[in-house]
Amino acid sequence: MAGTSKDGDADGTALARLLAARGTVLKGYAYLLCGDASLAEDLVQEALVRALGTRRARSVEHLESYVRKAILNLVMDGTRRRTRWLRVRPLFVMPTEPTGDEGSNAAVRLTVRDALLGLSPRQRACVVLRYYDDRSVTQIAEELGCGEGTVKRHLHDARRTLADLLRELDTTVEKVGHGA
């Protein structure tokens, strides 16, 4: 029993450190993969609870790596169920007001969001792992359980789509800037 309590304390400490140091980054990672801030929070929560249920992820680094993998799996598998928390969440969480910064960058974010959501889940995962997580093609292939050629093809297609949209967005912003 004492052992259990000790394990629980260690879990709690690692978790508190991870949340303090990397919580926002993890949420951003989940947000990129799913495109919804509330859903991203739920994904991180579910992944963290899963990580705590294993004996493998004890240090902060291992915990983060496990949580990232779990978030990716949750998104990719599409097997995330409506958890208890998700069902009762609206009862306890008040919606937050958007900040001024959110308002000013809304157009950019909406464009990126639409572009990301327009990609297939695998393409999106490849893009996020490559350009946000800075993983190599080999690492992405291992992570997603597919060949390097497949990853390269996904990256090529996704990059073309995203680059076109971003170029278009930059042109629009430039025109608006000149107009103002």
Added chain:
Amino acid sequence: MEPEEARITDALHEFAAGAGPLELRADDLARAGRRRVRRRRAAITTAATLTVCAVVGTTVAVGGGTSGNERPAASAPPDIVRGPLNFECGKPLPVRPVSALPGTSLRIVSVEENPPQRTAPQVAYEIRSASPPNLGPAHVDGRALILRDGIIVGGPFVPSPPESPMRAFSTKSFGPITNMPGRALQITEGLPATLCGTTTWSAIRADPAPYRIAVVSTAYGEPGQPAPDSPLLIAETGLGGR
């Protein structure tokens, strides 16, 4: 990295920053993690028990033995209440309750179906114990709660908004008090008018299916003795006693 790729990287970082900070609390998560581990262990114990039972049953059947005294191993023992329990909004019950205790029974008799306008319904329940009511300070004497998917959404004290004419406190009345062991003690309790978070009685009445009225209690002790450590006994029903 090509300029095109650098632009995508920038855009992704900018977009990710819009997710905002994570609003999860480490202690809540750690608790949820521990619950998951406990549930998994209980499931493993149950599976192991069933396997043992199946093996024993097969062995007995094949060997033609008639060892009627063998019983399956018990599953995970219930949590014992050893200190004051805190029932908190938005959290599950602090210990896993049991639905039956030797020598003590708890049942919900009725839940008021059509309470007067702007009042919370009353719940009537019955505690029958081999011992007369004698609880220690750490123990739970019949306490009514409202649960949604196992999460407490009503019961703990929540201050009522200033404009609300409804009472925030629940009221309790007892049937005939008796010191006779084995005699049932009838308690009628007004459920709290002010509930947790954004939960309201009008919302519950509009969609009562996910909600359960629960009454919890620990076992009574012998007269003059402190109440024994006991599991938390629970009785549940839907709204309107369904």
